Amino acid sequence: MSMTVIERKNVKIEDKWKIEDLFSDISQWEKEYEMCEKLIPELMEYKGRLSSSNMLDIFEKDEIIGRSVERLYVYANMKSHEDMGDNFYQGLCKKADSIIVKYNEACAFIEPEILGLDEEDVLKASEGTVYRHFIENLLRNKAHILDTKGEEMLAGIYELTSAADDIFSMINDADMTFEPIVDGKGNERPLTHGKYQSYLESSDRVLRKNAFKSYYKSFYALKNTIAAVYSSGVRKDIVISRLRNYSSCIESFLYGDNIPVDVYKNLIETVNKNLHLLKRYISLRKKRLGVDKLHFYDLYTPIVDNINVKTSFEEACKKVVDALEPLGEEYINVLKKGMSEGWIDKYENKGKRSGAYSWGAYGTHPYVLMNYDGNINSMFTLAHEMGHAMHSYYTWREQPFVYGSYTIFVAEVASTVNEALLMEYLLSVTEDKKYRAYLINYYMEQFRGTLFRQTMFAEFELTVHEMAEKGVPLTFESMTEIYRQLNIKYFGDDIVIDDEICYEWMRIPHFYTAFYVYQYATGYSCAVALADRIINKNGADDYIGFLKSGCSDYSISLLRKAGVDISTAEPIENAMKVFEGLLNKMESL
Numbered sequence: 001m002s003m004t005v006i007e008r009k010n011v012k013i014e015d016k017w018k019i020e021d022l023f024s025d026i027s028q029w030e031k032e033y034e035m036c037e038k039l040i041p042e043l044m045e046y047k048g049r050l051s052s053s054n055m056l057d058i059f060e061k062d063e064i065i066g067r068s069v070e071r072l073y074v075y076a077n078m079k080s081h082e083d084m085g086d087n088f089y090q091g092l093c094k095k096a097d098s099i100i101v102k103y104n105e106a107c108a109f110i111e112p113e114i115l116g117l118d119e120e121d122v123l124k125a126s127e128g129t130v131y132r133h134f135i136e137n138l139l140r141n142k143a144h145i146l147d148t149k150g151e152e153m154l155a156g157i158y159e160l161t162s163a164a165d166d167i168f169s170m171i172n173d174a175d176m177t178f179e180p181i182v183d184g185k186g187n188e189r190p191l192t193h194g195k196y197q198s199y200l201e202s203s204d205r206v207l208r209k210n211a212f213k214s215y216y217k218s219f220y221a222l223k224n225t226i227a228a229v230y231s232s233g234v235r236k237d238i239v240i241s242r243l244r245n246y247s248s249c250i251e252s253f254l255y256g257d258n259i260p261v262d263v264y265k266n267l268i269e270t271v272n273k274n275l276h277l278l279k280r281y282i283s284l285r286k287k288r289l290g291v292d293k294l295h296f297y298d299l300y301t302p303i304v305d306n307i308n309v310k311t312s313f314e315e316a317c318k319k320v321v322d323a324l325e326p327l328g329e330e331y332i333n334v335l336k337k338g339m340s341e342g343w344i345d346k347y348e349n350k351g352k353r354s355g356a357y358s359w360g361a362y363g364t365h366p367y368v369l370m371n372y373d374g375n376i377n378s379m380f381t382l383a384h385e386m387g388h389a390m391h392s393y394y395t396w397r398e399q400p401f402v403y404g405s406y407t408i409f410v411a412e413v414a415s416t417v418n419e420a421l422l423m424e425y426l427l428s429v430t431e432d433k434k435y436r437a438y439l440i441n442y443y444m445e446q447f448r449g450t451l452f453r454q455t456m457f458a459e460f461e462l463t464v465h466e467m468a469e470k471g472v473p474l475t476f477e478s479m480t481e482i483y484r485q486l487n488i489k490y491f492g493d494d495i496v497i498d499d500e501i502c503y504e505w506m507r508i509p510h511f512y513t514a515f516y517v518y519q520y521a522t523g524y525s526c527a528v529a530l531a532d533r534i535i536n537k538n539g540a541d542d543y544i545g546f547l548k549s550g551c552s553d554y555s556i557s558l559l560r561k562a563g564v565d566i567s568t569a570e571p572i573e574n575a576m577k578v579f580e581g582l583l584n585k586m587e588s589l
């Protein structure tokens, strides 16, 4: 691997994604753009006269434009990600944004007008067509739509509903500053949001402790402001859920994806039953670090030696292919094709967007952006993103455009299944003790960060919303006490519950999108359980069926067909067993 970062124009063709599969050149893009500009006003001609008899015509027109607009948008953005410094493609992105806005404005009338039609007629019109599930799903909302005057009033205050989120962003991203800190060698270091996490991962305990103290000091200084902002957000959730005739806040947030409230409560209950495993992990960490007292600032520093194994991109592909063998011949053939025929933009170049993602537009093949650097994490990223890409590949191949995406509830399943399969594979073929310890630690940290931590967040949100629904005021003191009790319950006696950690709820931006983070924990549990089922119980065919389904059914039903029922404790218990197995391995190393 070379150390110098090269210019985009010098990247070898075989290392680049074949973006020309979206548009062969810019003139094709311009042509499609002009076509969209002509077609969008035609959609508007139906406004105010949508009926069950012309509904399907509109859907057809909408699909043609929707697909084009998506391709325009994806192409412009992917091109700009190749080199963020390229002004031409930044301009193209703005042009793509404007067509998206026009398109969204033009079709904004469709769903409300359908909801205003006679339910029987609409159902009849969609019978036997691909739109049946789409219509059924849309009609579910009828019970929670107000009369015209009510909807107008809500639309009028719509902007205000994001006030808590907006104000918190301003506090957190713009106004908040941190006192500089001193590391173990006595050097002063600046503290920022970006640097905080890397300081906590440092092996310098003085640096970790000082970063922790200084970070929370800034939040504490604004304790009453942040409590008031968060509390107003919770009260907004309550007001809107009541206006829309939901029996609770949580029901209103889970309704959109048709997730029963029991799924949420079942997650919390099952994780609670297994907290002894998290506590065992904490004891192990304390022992490995050799500290008298373990603090929360000791939670992110590695307890295993760093290993310096470099794997070339080609080798990593080979390992991922071998690891995913249980998914069957067809999956493997497509995967290999994707790896060698221009799905992936492999390496860093000057100006390229950082990180990794899988993306693309319906009707073509998926794409993966990588900044592959040869580390083990990079190999897992490859498996992860190809998981998303294969999910899109199968869905686009098998589903009509209307179901060509997937819900957030299932979005991380395919990627995490691939990571879990890669992990199991590497553990089965690796004998080197240090390498094994590294892998197990990596996997256990995922469980801690995704399954345990996000569930604790979910429990906090539920407790706070239920309190407010009963009319109990939310103050800095009351919320901090709830958070303290949760930390005691989750982490046990082997860790010191410093005051600072009890303020952690003040710094979580996700809390401003209520009842959202639990999906990380449910998705993770499902994926780990599915990987286990694929390896040990011939679960591959059911799972491929899930990959082919897009959003053609409700998330819970899709997962049930794949072989996991997340409305029961089973997948979570199953994931916990995998975690326990890792603990056993780590304790004996």
Ligand SMILES: [Zn+2]
Pocket (backbone or CB within 6 Å): 384, 388, 412, 415
């Ligand atoms: Zn992902």
